[in-house]
Amino acid sequence: MTALANSAGENPRPHQALAHGRVDAMAALRDAGITAAIAFGLFLPLIGFQTTVNGENALILITRWPLLLAVVAAVGIGRLGYSVLLEPRLRQRAMRPIATTPSALRTFVGQWFVPFGIAFVAAYPALVLATVGFSRSVKWIDNFGIQILIYVMLGWGLNIVVGLAGLLDLGYVAFYAVGAYSYALLAKTLDLSFWVLLPISGILASFWGILLGFPVLRLRGDYLAIVTLAFGEIIRLVIINFTALTNGYAGIGGIPRPSFFGIPFNADDNGFAAVFGLPFSPVYRVIFLYYVILALALLTAFVTVRLRRLPVGRAWEALREDEIACRSLGINTTNTKLTAFAMGAMFAGFAGSFFATRQGFISPESFTFLESATILSIVVLGGMGSQVGVAIAAIVMIGGTEIMRDLDFLKKIFGQTFDPTQYRMLIFGFAMVLIMVWRPRGLISTRAPSVVLKERKSISADLVKEGHG
């Protein structure tokens, strides 16, 4: 009895010590040692030994002890760094008060970030032309500008479904595909212009959203996620196998390219360059496409911002928070989910038809599950429900993977045989893990209220639910 009381009195309770942000050196070292041991066991067969073919074409086993040691040491030191540097901070953060009135600096940044961002994006083609010149600007405007904006738009569309309504949709790319194929097929057969077919593709995509949503939205949580995943695959498989309509794996080529209100972007006498008395260059078409997708993305953002302040948007968020409470208040949850699904699908359809006209060629390869996963990670990384967060995440993820395509400088570090593109996805995954450790609820995790009586306060992610489908 006394002994128990004594020992309890002598040792400060470990949790207390940790709670104050101090570090228990012994525990940190022990954790690092255990992690290194696990890494050693794991990497011994994977890295320690390698089979190669020798001069006589026989298989021989070589050992790579220095490399193995280096990797194990890196893992151990990484674990030590985590316990010493990162963990105390994470724990301190967990104890921060919940509702916060933002500081003056944050309010200032928050107020000016969006207008500044839009101005920058609007001026981006001009900035690129001014800095890298005419000939190299296509790459920057097309690969970076347009590509990123497509994903920003898709992220914003999926954000309605996942971030606001809390329905985990793993098959979002299906609606992107419906939009793209609608545009491609209708444009080729009916010869209608992009501006006519854009809304039609959106409507067709949202029609499919409703059609798929009806049976699916009765399910919740993991079940919903799995069934939407299956629907995404089904649509892709139908596209592959319905060769009479879609031409299967071969895809559809020769999709009409966009024209500047009837003036085509080509080298002819009635082409854009000739009409405006400019030297011919592919840059004009790219710039035009850039502004089209910019306008579409801004439309998505504008509509979403509006919807959030309307009863339907509030019902989406309420649905994410508590579906049963919604029904007790007379909200038809099936219809509310369907509108979220249809709205998200419509924007994916818009993006899809833009994608088709930009590429001029589409095939099922462009609509794999990887695409859905990318869009979903943009939403999760950005912070579910936050439009600014989603935009930043799209820039980081898509821009990042594009930049990593030419990481030639890494060859100087790791030698000429090093192929940086092969490590693109590894670096990318690693960065994602880091971001999720740093900000588990996404880059922008606070929720802004949709209506204010007296004072605008942001709501901490700890209170906001993620939804259960």
Next chain:
Amino acid sequence: MTEKNESSAAETLLRVEHLTMRFGGLLAIDDLSFDVGEGAITALIGPNGAGKTTVFNCITGFYKPSSGRLALRHGDGTVWNELAMLTDSGARSVTTGNGALFLLERMPDYLVAQRARVARTFQNIRLFPGMTVLENLLVAQHNRLMLASGYTLLGVLGFPSYAHAERSAIDKARDWLDRIGLAARADDPAGDLPYGAQRRLEIARAMCTDPVLLCLDEPAAGLNPRESAELNALLLAIRDEFRIAVLLIEHDMTVVMEISDHIVVLDYGVKIADGVPDAVRNDDKVIAAYLGVAEDQVGEAEAEVGL
């Protein structure tokens, strides 16, 4: 006899008849019948597991009763004359010049709230924790606002009719916030409120749906005596100022005896007493159920606990 029945029927708002609810082999409610009077506070009490919450879930459409009829009236008492016809017709509701009659067991949960206008709270509070207090009250006015926003279309285009409707919805929310003493916290997340305030907010949210019947599942649970007294005042105001009927599940007998007009007692899904507070308080069966002894031993048990 018939005459008395008819005059009381005129004041009846909700009529529960032969309600039975089975969960597999468990008979949670067994042939329960009682009436909820217009503009009255009816308490539903009973020991834990008696089936009170199950009754609520049947009334509000969350459970489909195994059998029984749940009829609710809007307008004046003459609509009760339609009851037999409505039951035979297989329809959910009938509307006459004098009001309407609803068969709640035939309606899905959200329509019970939307059309029959029965609002409820939950035993374990179900607010929207990540939304502000004000937003919680606006979600409750969803259907009216949805109509005003032209099912979103006019709202997206920024028509003034919606802005007007939203302003009046905010005014209504503000009234309720003043009433429950939460006006200063309107812009705080609901999940951040203390427990008693969350209970009050849930009641205010239910009231924002403009109900004719308000069902409260243990609203005083976890409240301190002062909060409990405030709750009594709030419920009496709902009855007297708004003339809204309240159906109340409650374990706190001081609340029940003080404010109810009529008490129904359940035990193991069976109704064991039904009447005014004084009659129920002295009912031997009720005392036996609460003390957990056989009826004929009530006297001894009472002496033991010092009643």
